[in-house]
Amino acid sequence: MIERPITDWLPLTKQEVEKRGWDEVDIVLVSGDAYVDHPAFGTAVIGRIMESEGFRVAIIAQPNWKDDLRDFKKFGRPKYFFGVTAGCMDSMVNHYTANKRLRSNDSYTPGGEAGFRPDYATIVYTKILKELYPDVPVLLGGIEASLRRVTHYDYWQDQLMPSILVDSGADMLVYGMGEQPLREVLKLVRKNVPFSSMRNINQVAFMHDARTELRDYNNWNTVELASHEKCLEDKIAYAANFKIVEVESNKWQANRIIQTVGNQILVINPPFKTMDETEIDKSFDLPYTRLPHPKYKKRGPIPAYEMIKFSVNMHRGCFGGCSFCTISAHQGKFIASRSEQSVMREVEEITKHPEFKGYLSDLGGPSANMYKMKGKDESICARCQSPSCIHPVICSNLDTSHKPLTELYRKVDAHPKIKKAFVGSGVRYDLLVDDFNKNNEDGNHDEYMEQLVTRHVSGRLKVAPEHTADDTLRIMRKPSFKYFKQFKRKYDQIQDKHNLSQPLIPYFISSHPGCEEADMANLAAETKDMGFQLEQVQDFTPTPMTVAEVIYYSGVHPYTLKPVKTAKTREEKQAQNRYFFWYKPEYKDWIRNRLTRLQRPDLAEKLLGGPKKKENAPSEGKRKFTRSFSGKKKR
Template sequence: MIERPITDWLPLTKQEVEKRGWDEVDIVLVSGDAYVDHPAFGTAVIGRIMESEGFRVAIIAQPNWKDDLRDFRKFGRPKYFFGVTAGCMDSMVNHYTANKRLRSNDSYTPGGEAGFRPDYATIVYSKILKELYPDVPVLLGGIEASLRRVTHYDYWQDRLMPSILVDSGADMLVYGMGEQPLREILKLVQKGVPFTSMRTINQVAFLHDTKTGPLRDYNNWENVELASHEVCLEDKIRYAANFKIVEVESNKWQANRITQRVGDQVLVINPPFKTMDETEIDKSFDLPYTRLPHPKYKKRGPIPAYEMIKFSVNMHRGCFGGCSFCTISAHQGKFIASRSEKSVLKEVDEITKHPEFKGYISDLGGPSANMYKMKGKDESICARCQSPSCIHPVICSNLDTSHKPLTELYRKVDANPNIKKAFVGSGVRYDLLVDDFNKNNEDGNHDEYMEQLVTRHVSGRLKVAPEHTSDDTLRIMRKPSFKYFKLFKKKYDKIQDKHNLKQPLIPYFISSHPGCEEQDMANLAAETKDMGFQLEQVQDFTPTPMTVAEVIYYSGVHPYTLKPVKTAKTREEKQAQNRYFFWYKPEFKDWIRNRLNKLNRPDLAEKLVGVPKKPDAKKSSYKKPFDSRKKKR
């Protein structure tokens, strides 16, 4: 490994601050993740943006919060504010499985070691900072804060929680991808503007104390008031109705300001910024990252999340799929923010200089691998659109789904003499490649993309996510009918046969999703078995904040129709659904047969585990009678 000066990284210690010749720090970032100076890690991105704006930034990564608070004190009082994030994942998702069992590892910690961040990390860190430095503002960001910005259901406590601003005591929250609001905040703090006067910035949330007077109107925004937190505690239906408003306003370009009463305070969520253009998103990715973990972690072992992405390239953000169980559009946005070709190719060049690089890019992708450069043909229509998905129940006729820019970019990466292979490791949105579903394929570029993908960019197996086979469940998931997966597989296999390739598809499925009943899972297992799949990639549904599925799980109704939806909740119900995935395991065969016979579905039992063997007729069934005259020993 080539040694680099420690000043190439943002400071993690007081000694590193002194080596830079600083007598104080302007902003201190506190993160639940180890510090990896790479554009895939939010703390690095935020820190580098602050640095690019002329601020002196230091990072407190994975501080000890239990019994010694010296980590929080090591840089002293920052000149402007503390920034707090739980890290790249919600800390509860990071800590617990869908069955609420504690995970034994943490991918964002050296050596994959667990126990280096608290539950509800954002709240814990913020409270400690407010105790130590009560007069220093605390700004929240990251996915945990973003998805918990309003009253939300917490699966791990099985209760509604108020906005994370209430429990944390923080001064302001940036939701979504934070570059745009952050740059506005930085301009104002340099001018000496206090946080209490930063209420006109888009994409921030804050609490207004009604005792100080009425909430003022800013920027001619219209207000949309949600049912209060207290009302939501008493009425699950009102809570469900709130979600529709939040999702619609979060996805609009011309959105309203959202308000919600919480006790004597009013939660205020300002409208989001318009999706970043190429120039804006390139600025984030083109900052001077080392692309390496901080050297202090060398002795503790590799950071699994970094090892997975260190030779990958993220080409865009956002997802217009709007899947009911997914938080991507709630955090990154419905509209796609794509990097320029120049920026992507520049990053590829940077990767080739890595001392461990062997010529293989692990992923040219994004949240969905094949949404690069896709947008509305007439963006004025998009500006007025309130739909949570551009491709459900059908693909919007205004959506340009051309794969041509992506195909051309793949080819340019392939042409780099230092690249042996560039793989696509992100999940491919297969429905965009099926002509029967996607009618916006006038020039046949989808077929050209598939040929390029299958022949050049599959690393042994291709990941796709049909998620289910039941049309009723798929409608609630906001996913297309399973018949389109079958058509995609047929098209995929045809290309493989043409080129004499053997690269299996790896489909992902979810059990226990709202709207899915036990027989639906048995049908899923039988249908995929008929297609030759022995499923490995299976996931039990976890209700995460800011998703349609979470709202259904808690309230029992769909937030858009307010009609009841049945959901598996008990451990026994969830375990029963999950077992059907593993019909091929001997230990589950008798259970599956007995269970389906009880459900009056012997036909499914026969499809999955076959007919039980009859006793061997050649063996005598005679048993010698007991002889009571035998002597007892």
């Protein structure tokens, strides 16, 4: 750990507040994560923004919520408000596997220890604060609040839940990336405007008494969802709601959304337009120490920090719109890219770290290769309602040039203290296949691939075809598997040209809506034929605010309202996942018998060859060790 004055970090203790000479704190942030003062951690970003606006900020990180509430009291009553977040992950995704088994570790806690945050952390923290300080406003933020801002299905309780504002009792919620709405809130707070009067800020949600008039300060057009109570009665109404929410969350000229919940009205104001280069640079260029708080030194490293401490996030957002992914729901589908100067400043800061040996672990973002991509004519983007810019085809208005990214890679490469800069983020391979991406007018995709493969692959390259069945891929909003095959051929040609051996590591999902058991068997057969023995696999988890979650719960696609078959029982999900491991002797008889029952002996022969003597195969219900998406064993 670097020895620096404790005042370089935002205060975590009363003693640190006193060392700064403060007699009170303006804003207290409560987080389910340990405090890492780095731009990849939301609490640090929000805290540094507040500090930059002249507010005195303190942080309560991973407070004890069980039997001793003194953590919540240590700074006393803040002058303005509490800010609450569950952390960088939804607390339920953080705690549980796709099979609802409790995880044994937490990557956002020192030493990777589990048990330092509650289930539904945002709700738990807010209720405690409202009990202790009922007259102090609470502002919610972070991914858990963002994705639960409206009626949503909770996989872990297997039921619909209302907006998290209802269950928590918070005063307001900021959804998405919160810098822009937060700055507006801070302007009004400084003028002592109460939260109850902050009704005209973009990208916030709040509850309104249904018995009083809902004033429309900004003259937004309003679209009304089916009520929460209607959704409880009618799954189709819930599915139809989702389409409205997704479309309005990704429009530049969006409508305000309202939904009745009991005797209240949930109000969700339209989002801000995506941050421009100056705005996003301002966020990343704040004076972070880029280090965990010193108090954690004796408790061990924080795994999430260790993973990213020598990485650079160059952009936010993703225009893929994948059905199972929350990135576009939280960060938006439009790309906010940093300037080259801002990226290079961060690279320079990383080189000063005493543990830095010359290797950057990642130059990337939500998708590695969307940097600086945007609409050629932004007036077309302003009117667009499509949830994806590249499904089912790449929009002709999308500028998919890789030239700015290639040039930035080369500038980082040329830095005298950089030995290698790797790309650890997943590469969106369909943007690099000419047959799919017709926008490759100047051939710069090939130049990018040459640069990527020869200079920026750390032993292997991650890509995510997710499936091989076209019907399932359409529901996933992913391209046909044939494009992955084309990409692999192109990738292998570059490797052969330069005498390299850097395997592709493809990621796949089992039990996704629209996937049937025979589809998983075919996936195993196709990938076997390509020479893969898969270990990097994931069982589908229905997370709030995704198309796939809505299908899982309602049984219909929210855009067509037509039925979609989905594996739901543990036995169905386990059966699909098992095909990934066709090469394990203990599964071979099970697979052969299963495919015989499905009348698919052709797939059995592709996977296993001709009939063989029976081996002792596990029963369908017997638990076996498999490998999860992260490569770690799970039970």
